[in-house]
Amino acid sequence: MKCSVKAPAKINLSLDVLGKRADGYHEVEMIMTTVDLADRIDLTETTDRRITVEVSEGFVPSDHRNLAWQAGDLLQKRYKVNKGAHIYITKRIPVAAGLAGGSSDAAATLRGLNELWGLGLSLDELAKLGGEIGSDVPFCVYGGTAIATGRGEIIRHIDSPPPFWVILAKPPTGVSTADIYRGLKLDAIEHPDTRAMEAAIEEQDFDEICSLLHNVLESVTLDLYPEVDNIKKQMQKFGADGVLMSGSGPTVFGLVAKESRLNRIYNGLRGFCDDVHAVRLIRSSNTCLKPYKDDML
Numbered sequence: 001m002k003c004s005v006k007a008p009a010k011i012n013l014s015l016d017v018l019g020k021r022a023d024g025y026h027e028v029e030m031i032m033t034t035v036d037l038a039d040r041i042d043l044t045e046t047t048d049r050r051i052t053v054e055v056s057e058g059f060v061p062s063d064h065r066n067l068a069w070q071a072g073d074l075l076q077k078r079y080k081v082n083k084g085a086h087i088y089i090t091k092r093i094p095v096a097a098g099l100a101g102g103s104s105d106a107a108a109t110l111r112g113l114n115e116l117w118g119l120g121l122s123l124d125e126l127a128k129l130g131g132e133i134g135s136d137v138p139f140c141v142y143g144g145t146a147i148a149t150g151r152g153e154i155i156r157h158i159d160s161p162p163p164f165w166v167i168l169a170k171p172p173t174g175v176s177t178a179d180i181y182r183g184l185k186l187d188a189i190e191h192p193d194t195r196a197m198e199a200a201i202e203e204q205d206f207d208e209i210c211s212l213l214h215n216v217l218e219s220v221t222l223d224l225y226p227e228v229d230n231i232k233k234q235m236q237k238f239g240a241d242g243v244l245m246s247g248s249g250p251t252v253f254g255l256v257a258k259e260s261r262l263n264r265i266y267n268g269l270r271g272f273c274d275d276v277h278a279v280r281l282i283r284s285s286n287t288c289l290k291p292y293k294d295d296m297l
């Protein structure tokens, strides 16, 4: 048996850090939403108990370091599954980019193997399991739009923002999330207004959403990688309505209301940055994130 699962990227419309925890992680409050730039996960059930991974991009690890492998291994061990799986990952989400590509691959693997191995677990159960793999995995299990707290694993679903375009531009720099959190000066943080952003989303107020975009990790990454600031400025210059770095970076996203303006911004950015994507939000999550069985492919 086979199945395929979509693993979409996320952006952080708001990212606040409230403090450092005893376990070394940071207490966060983030508004996250899923965008339609996705990896594809093809899962094939095997009769031995091995979990194997193959990735379209050779530089992404295909051994135990791959988060999709970790998802398969965890599910198999926790539920004593006596079957294996081959996981083929077609990468489209830029790697180490602040877009949760690896986390989304892990989440899609959990959703897909749950189906393939007939485990019957709920999304809540899969999300809880995902939290053992990484802080962003629980959000990626559900997709949609949510407020994530704790170290990112406590998820409260909220309304989808109004429909708009998202331009993503990633400079050729990979960023280590741990390094960026480590570089944050907790006493110097200017906090975003998360409640106002939630209200703006509820009211579908695009202009207000753009004016409230804020990420406290941005200044840390910008100090280390000035090219990120350059992309921000270019995106603003070409006319994006709101511009922010996603997660720990270095991807910068621009929100654009008018399709007519999209080409100008996309082409302008392509002039000096190879990795540019124009995508939409995935407004309602679960139906399009559901695994497709082989007879539907």
Ligand SMILES: C[C@@](CO)(OP(=O)(O)O)[C@H](O)COP(=O)(O)OP(=O)(O)OC[C@H]1O[C@@H](n2ccc(N)nc2=O)[C@H](O)[C@@H]1O
Residues within 6 Å of the ligand: 012, 015, 024, 025, 026, 027, 028, 030, 097, 098, 099, 100, 101, 103, 133, 134, 135, 136, 137, 150, 151, 152, 177, 178, 179, 181, 246, 247, 248, 249
């Ligand atoms: C910054 C964010 C924002 O969505 O995303 P990315 O930029 O990675 O996409 C997340 O908080 C990243 O989540 P994720 O990438 O899953 O992090 P994890 O694997 O759990 O942790 C990687 C490292 O980041 C630091 N970390 C992560 C989460 C958190 N709340 N506090 C932390 O201090 C820790 O040093 C940890 O060892």
Ligand SMILES: Nc1ncnc2c1ncn2[C@@H]1O[C@H](COP(=O)(O)OP(=O)(O)O)[C@@H](O)[C@H]1O
Residues within 6 Å of the ligand: 060, 061, 065, 066, 067, 068, 089, 094, 095, 096, 097, 098, 099, 100, 101, 102, 103, 105, 106, 175, 177, 247, 248, 249
């Ligand atoms: N399935 C995967 N896809 C991409 N990267 C992965 C995957 N599994 C593990 N990794 C490793 O995780 C690191 C972070 O990758 P990624 O999830 O793309 O970044 P981010 O957390 O910034 O969104 C990379 O350096 C990569 O080696």
